[in-house]
Amino acid sequence: MANSVDRAVGIDIGGTGMKAGIVDLANGELVSDRVRIPTPAGAKPKDVLSTVRELLGLLGHDADELQVGICFPTIVKNGRTLSAANVSHKWQDFEAEKFFEEGLGHAIHFVNDADAAGLAELRYGGATDQPGLTVLTTLGTGIGSAFLFDGALVPNTELGHLQWNGDSIEKYAAPTARERDDLSWKDWAARLQEFYDHLEFLFSPDLILVGGGVSKNPEKFMPLISTRAEMRIATHANNAGIIGAASLAL
Known part of the structure; x- marks a missing residue:
């Protein structure tokens, strides 16, 4: 080749x-x-x-x-x-x-x-030249995550598998849980809020980026979530x- x-x-x-x-x-x-x-x-x-x-x-x-x-x-x-x-x-x-x-x-x-999504944001997107800890969360079938610290990727963080009531938190808070449990966007955002509260308590990121399939509808859930760190949609979203x-x- x-x-x-x-x-x-x-x-x-x-x-x-x-x-x-x-x-x-x-x-x-x-x-x-x-x-x-x-x-x-x-x-x-x-x-x-x-x-x-x-x-x-x-x-x-x-x-x-x-x-x-x-x-x-x-x-x-x-x-x-x-x-x-x-x-x-x-x-x-x-x-x-x-x-x-x-x-x-x-x-x-x-x-x-x-x-991979984290590398895209690091090289071409929202985490370029970002100091400190950026946490990218990808909201799709499950919840993926990437830690980007001072321009370097820390691989395999797997925050979707943080334990929550005896199971992986993605079973409770991923977009598929919203569909499975027929939740309104507001009720699902309340679950996501618990996830991001837990994430911030453990890791104190400087920036949170949100990617994955649901990031094409940010207006439906992002205004309902409050974080200490700045939170914004990942530049490259689902690509x-x-x-x-x-x-x-x-």
């Missing part, structure tokens, strides 16, 4: 949907259409790999010679996936990076999905995972 670092492909694998695009690495912007396919039921490795191939096919020949970054909703260490909250348990302690490389026939870059995964080519 060509070792081009002006553009790269980013693939964001989520618990609900899988998205991909070609990214201009100079400014962190998509230079292709964003393509999306629902995550296959059960999210087993072979089915996810098949969908990744479909996404690359949808991007066309423009993607053929570019480096590929993939982000994934689990703890990722040394290319292995060490958790499996919103995907098949087959990903638990699985050599995922090697699996994708063998399945696609070339090397890839591989990272946690919220960490941050694609952009951050692609940026690993740098």
Whole structure:
């Protein structure tokens, strides 16, 4: 594959949907259409790999010679996936990076999905040149998080799995909980308030960024949440995972 670092492909694998695009690495912007396919039921490795191939096919020949970054909703260490909250348990302690490389026939870059979103904000968005601790929270199928401290990523923070009444707090406060429990935006924001209160008590961030799928509707819940730290929508919203995964080519 060509070792081009002006553009790269980013693939964001989520618990609900899988998205991909070609990214201009100079400014962190998509230079292709964003393509999306629902995550296959059960999210087993072979089915996810098949969908990744479909996404690359949808991007066309423009993607053929570019480096590929993939982000994934689990703890990722040394290319292995060490958790499996919103995907098949087959990903638990699985050599995922090697699996994708063998399945696609070339090397890839591989990272946690919220960490990829954090890199997008660090390199091209709301956390650029931000001093102190920025916490990015991605609100989607679950709750992801990225710690960005003085310009560096602290990986695999997993704040969605803070314990809350005996379970992961994302089961209580993620957007999927709003849909599952048929909550109004106000009632769901009250749950989110508990999450952010807990986050601030433990970590005292200087800035909180909000990304993920629900960040396209900030007016429905952001005014209902109060934090000590400044809180604002992430610059790249729901494209941050694609952009951050692609940026690993740098």
